[in-house]
Amino acid sequence: MLGVYQYYTHKFPPLTSSAQLKEEICEYSIGKHLTLATSYCRTTRLHGGVAIFTKYDSSKFKEIQVINSLSIDMDCEVAGVELIHHNLILVTIYRSPKGDMKAFFEILEKLLSYIYRLNKQSIICGDFNVNFLSCDKNQEYLINLFCPFGMKKTILEPTRGSKCLDNVFTSLNTEYTAIVVNNHVSDHFGQIFTFTVDDRQSYLTENKFKNLTKINEDTIRVFKYYLSKEMWNEVFLQNGVDGSFNSFLNTLKYYFDLSFSFNSDRKHSKSLRNKRPKVEWYNPDLKSMKDRLDLLV
Numbered sequence: 001m002l003g004v005y006q007y008y009t010h011k012f013p014p015l016t017s018s019a020q021l022k023e024e025i026c027e028y029s030i031g032k033h034l035t036l037a038t039s040y041c042r043t044t045r046l047h048g049g050v051a052i053f054t055k056y057d058s059s060k061f062k063e064i065q066v067i068n069s070l071s072i073d074m075d076c077e078v079a080g081v082e083l084i085h086h087n088l089i090l091v092t093i094y095r096s097p098k099g100d101m102k103a104f105f106e107i108l109e110k111l112l113s114y115i116y117r118l119n120k121q122s123i124i125c126g127d128f129n130v131n132f133l134s135c136d137k138n139q140e141y142l143i144n145l146f147c148p149f150g151m152k153k154t155i156l157e158p159t160r161g162s163k164c165l166d167n168v169f170t171s172l173n174t175e176y177t178a179i180v181v182n183n184h185v186s187d188h189f190g191q192i193f194t195f196t197v198d199d200r201q202s203y204l205t206e207n208k209f210k211n212l213t214k215i216n217e218d219t220i221r222v223f224k225y226y227l228s229k230e231m232w233n234e235v236f237l238q239n240g241v242d243g244s245f246n247s248f249l250n251t252l253k254y255y256f257d258l259s260f261s262f263n264s265d266r267k268h269s270k271s272l273r274n275k276r277p278k279v280e281w282y283n284p285d286l287k288s289m290k291d292r293l294d295l296l297v
Helices: 002-009 101-118 137-149 217-229 241-260 266-274 284-296
Strands: 014-016 035-041 049-054 061-063 077-083 088-094 121-127 166-170 176-181 190-195 209-213 261-263
Touching (some): 035 061, 049 088, 101 241, 241 261
Antiparallel strands (some): 014 049, 035 049, 077 088, 209 261
């Protein structure tokens, strides 16, 4: 069966929805070659959660508890791991159609912000219960939420009936393929995302923010908003005062850059040193931030 082939041939097949209770899922495996890498199980309801299974031994990946701790039952259930030698983050996500959409967007933005601060490439996949083939407000907002972080969708065809509810978003700058398959074991089609992992290559991202800043009432308001939504989980999970302070400082700097600094490609930065262009502070990035702020407030 194609679905079984998918599970056996991919290092990290993520499963979304209908997870077992935590005691059961720890013993669950898809065939004898896959073991549980990480999971989130609902605490208030049954029959829900997310999990990632792997062929790797435990020395090659690590569970990211900060990501798992963002989960809220029904609204946004997430679990994540890091492929240590490839500087690659893999996250699986599930949003119940009965969950709160505003809460989902808030958690997703925290997730994307956290991953961006790690300066690693990422793959985020799962059942978003948003129709990516429609042009409604939620679909457009979701795509716009991913875009500033360099994440793009890869599934462009239906995954359940005539709707595309599942997707794989990635910031990978290497070649990949994404296809939809009918594995005949679910009311959703499966998705197979394939890319080449080169042991000699680490998929580090370049910081998108350069030294172009604008501080005014609007950007300060955006900065305050981001700080108010930060949970500071990573700070409290550090060992020792120095680790906590460095984590706090990195987080603060990240939100400062996100709020006050604007995109400028490397090829343009050289010309900026030779002449002083007129910089428009209200650019598409800030407009995207403002649109998200207006929706969440």
